[in-house]
Amino acid sequence: MSSVMKKAKAAKSAKEQLALLSREEKDDALEAMATALTKEASWILAENEKDMQAGRENGLSEALLDRLALTKERIHSIAEGVREVKKLPDPIGDTVRTWERPNGIQIEEVRVPLGVIGMIYEARPNVTADASALCLKSGNPVLLRGSSSAFQTNKAIVDVLHRALDETKLPSLALQLVEDTSREAAHEMLHLTEDLDVIIPRGGASLIQHVVKNASVPVLETGVGNCHVYIDESADDRMGVQIAVNAKTDRPSVCNACETVLIHRDWADQYAASLVEELKAKGVAIRGDDYMQAHFDGITPAETNDWHEEYLNLTVAIRTVPSLNDAIRHIQTYGTGHSEAIVTEETGAADEFMARIDAAALYHNASTRFTDGNEFGFGAEIGISTQKMHVRGPMGLEALTASKYLVRGNGQIKE
Amino acid sequence: MSSVMKKAKAAKSAKEQLALLSREEKDDALEAMATALTKEASWILAENEKDMQAGRENGLSEALLDRLALTKERIHSIAEGVREVKKLPDPIGDTVRTWERPNGIQIEEVRVPLGVIGMIYEARPNVTADASALCLKSGNPVLLRGSSSAFQTNKAIVDVLHRALDETKLPSLALQLVEDTSREAAHEMLHLTEDLDVIIPRGGASLIQHVVKNASVPVLETGVGNCHVYIDESADDRMGVQIAVNAKTDRPSVCNACETVLIHRDWADQYAASLVEELKAKGVAIRGDDYMQAHFDGITPAETNDWHEEYLNLTVAIRTVPSLNDAIRHIQTYGTGHSEAIVTEETGAADEFMARIDAAALYHNASTRFTDGNEFGFGAEIGISTQKMHVRGPMGLEALTASKYLVRGNGQIKE
CATH class of the missing domain: 3.40.605.10 (Aldehyde Dehydrogenase; Chain A, domain 1)
Structure with missing residues (x-):
């Protein structure tokens, strides 16, 4: 033996x-x-x-x-x-x-x-x-x-x-x-x-x-956590910025950190500048879609593999989308079923996001960083499950x- | 593809x-x-x-x-x-x-x-x-x-x-x-x-x-179900016989049917004869330990592989044991974690049996045949789980x- x-x-x-x-x-x-x-x-x-x-x-x-x-x-x-x-x-x-x-x-x-x-x-x-x-x-x-x-x-x-x-x-x-x-x-x-x-x-x-x-x-x-924050068109400007920045920068090396921020174009037109500014102030390197590259300096072009990437460091991918539906489709395509957040003032949009996306934890107006045994009130955790059988999440x-x-x-x- | x-x-x-x-x-x-x-x-x-x-x-x-x-x-x-x-x-x-x-x-x-x-x-x-x-x-x-x-x-x-x-x-x-x-x-x-x-x-x-x-x-x-009925020394005589016979013969081809009956020697001395008689009347072939062979006619000697066997037909293995502890040890060794029953008038013995044996369903004074979605009240079932993660039993x-x-x-x- x-x-x-x-x-x-x-x-x-x-x-x-x-x-x-x-x-x-x-x-x-x-x-x-x-x-x-x-x-x-x-x-x-x-x-x-x-x-x-x-x-x-x-x-x-x-x-x-x-x-x-x-x-x-x-x-x-x-x-x-x-x-x-x-x-x-x-x-x-x-x-x-x-x-x-x-x-x-x-x-x-x-x-x-x-x-x-x-x-x-x-x-x-x-x-x-x-x-x-x-x-x-x-x-x-x-x-x-x-x-x-x-x-x-x-x-x-x-x-x-x-x-x-x-x-x-x-x-x-x-x-x-x-x-x-x-x-x-x-x-x-x-x-x-x-x-x-x-x-x-x-x-x-x-x-x-x-x-x-x-x-x-x-x-x-x-879990592997390719987590997203989606900032909807109706999102409060400060809340959108704060949740995205917190989810990305509070502790980038962990699985509940945000890897891609999705932004509704209408919100981006008005407020993406302050998001970019605060991310840069925290030392975050940004990979962006055409919209982001056209509007801001110092954005590296995002490739398809950026949408898949779990950076686990101070890098973020940003993609603008024309609708909630496109944000959901993006997450359905690239997400790993860990933690996904929407920032919006519209309850209907939040409900649709949370119903259609299949992940361990869905957030409305809160940071993905809360997917954690202590934050959920379970005490210490042995890990975060990203499978569906037996137990999901912390x-x-x-x-x-x-x-x-x-x-x-x-x-x-x-x- | x-x-x-x-x-x-x-x-x-x-x-x-x-x-x-x-x-x-x-x-x-x-x-x-x-x-x-x-x-x-x-x-x-x-x-x-x-x-x-x-x-x-x-x-x-x-x-x-x-x-x-x-x-x-x-x-x-x-x-x-x-x-x-x-x-x-x-x-x-x-x-x-x-x-x-x-x-x-x-x-x-x-x-x-x-x-x-x-x-x-x-x-x-x-x-x-x-x-x-x-x-x-x-x-x-x-x-x-x-x-x-x-x-x-x-x-x-x-x-x-x-x-x-x-x-x-x-x-x-x-x-x-x-x-x-x-x-x-x-x-x-x-x-x-x-x-x-x-x-x-x-x-x-x-x-x-x-x-x-x-x-x-x-x-x-x-599930593979190598299920046992243990008849304790204090078991009611009719109840012991009825539960063992029912668990074996009601539908022998299914996973919650009994494969081995364990009997406390003191109970066997008094009542094993009526158990043997009723099993034979239902056409059950018995493989027994030395005790059973010495006391009854027409018993085939049981080998070690009989304790492992899921017969799924009208065959039963019978082993007599000197104590509750020996019954528990037998089930811990040969059981598949499906359904295990004890027949006893002593609550303490039942509690010990149910605490020490690790199986999906433990029965005190009832037939193992109840491990079933309909019998549990869940309605139709897709199967009976014998693993421990996610769900156990029906x-x-x-x-x-x-x-x-x-x-x-x-x-x-x-x-």
Whole structure:
């Protein structure tokens, strides 16, 4: 048996025990995890330095090195993240609904853990602790597979968490880290249908697409976000500018950031100048259609691939459209079903936009940046789902649960 | 572009229009479909006869020929099935929940269609009409792929439905049948991630496993059911016998039928004789453990593979166990997470059984035969899910929906 399969089976062996823990027992374990992370920070930093050194030798980019680097402060905030999860309500055991059938059987639907979760993720080592906390709090054993460039750091974090769990009622077997960081091992993980109930990939588009295309274990797809803000002809001028600028510039590197702004021509004639000015003031590079190029300086011509692009940086594409219908068609063609906003004073236009576009979150007069577990009030999130099955949008603890039916009778048989 | 991909894209092209239809418009379409099936019954029967003839020539088994054969009565009952779906409430547009965040944004979660559904199924031609009705009523275009042995029949049914839909507001493009019945075409369908949102396989275990293992489109896994009835030491004698006999014999060929009966030894000492007697009276062949062989005549020795087997016929495996814990362990080892029953007068034993076993439906003092859309009160079902994501157990119309978030603000941006 391969080492990956062994780890998956070890995680699975803790499934029943973990599913039956009380909220208090799980919260005690999370508190112990948070305390241990802070207490062992120096050792984790020393292990992290090994990854950093190897990264520098292997020519990792500055951006990747920055994502990989830990500091006392970052470890402190990782520990606080675990405590935030501890504070969240425990969904396990909640009754979703109950009803009685004419033959007298009582049916109750209750929330149970989803099962053994496989997490495949890229450099950031904070995911190691975040995902562990979310999975364990919702009663799910987890098999972690981080990137090889963060291996020493991830292993140190998991070792610390294991030692902490050994002092609690939560079985430490429920938390497993894949130590074979080869491609073959990752590939094998995608096919462990007997041991894993779901795989959640977190990282760039190519990692996610690789997992979606190749896994036979069910996947919770998290998201590529080619998000749009459409400024309708009736949009308030300040609101249009503020929402587009906020959605683009508040944090350009995340999936709910805006990539293309669509503007009704009538609004553009009057107010596009102030939008362009404020975007430029924030250092945004603009790729525009013919209209934008004709009216403003310093606009790079937009090509078709710009409408597809998830820039994840301070670049925006701007296209003017003659009608709401054209804006909707553009989003239907290029959108990835993540978050789409319309700014308009006309409720009818907003209703049409929100009904016709198929996305996880549709916004009327608000920024796409709110598609986020904390902003929705779910607490910490394990990712944002862009698929349609199971859960859509921000995935908090409830997204990590399944349900089962408890049927109680007094001897009913099928006639 | 292959013919399969063309069909998938045609179905997808109807997605927006179908999603926006009112309940009345969809119900009118279903009524037209039902009426047309009855009216065109003679032609459908003639086409069905072509499949029957080819089947006889190709040496199809009697059982398969029987599943393939249509009669006026069967067509009538298929049409009535469509009318049953018409009567069900339309989940599309329902508000799941609404809430307000401290910054004043209003979040509403609403039900929307799941998207384009690919159905891959075996011989029974009734699935062609049933699945079409369920998918269309819930606003989902559907791409059907039946088996080649039923092709003429399926094509006739779809032709009739298309002509009926052409007189309604429901776009007939939303219903598509794959006409290329080669393996290659089926394989291609499993990977149409751009056009299909979900694939639902219906048929035998090998078909389902093939789809689960190979599809990159998300799959709703429907069910292999290795279901158990456990008769606890405190079980009422008549209730224990009746539930086990009903679960086994009421309809042995379906997935919620019982395959193995587990019996506490103390109960077996007193009452197993009447269970054996009633099973034999119903023509059931028994494979038993050492205890059963020692105490009763005509028991075939059970091997390990009997504990795994989904017989789907009048065979049952019986194992005696010394404790509730052993029964639970047996089911955890061999069960497929479908339906599991305990017969006991002790609530504590039932609670432990239902908490520790991870299955779609757990029964206390009732037959496993109730895991069914109609018995649960969901109306017609498209299958019984044995996976944990999205939906578990009987899948009615609601299982064919996703949700989206509508977020309404008055200019909120992320600070």
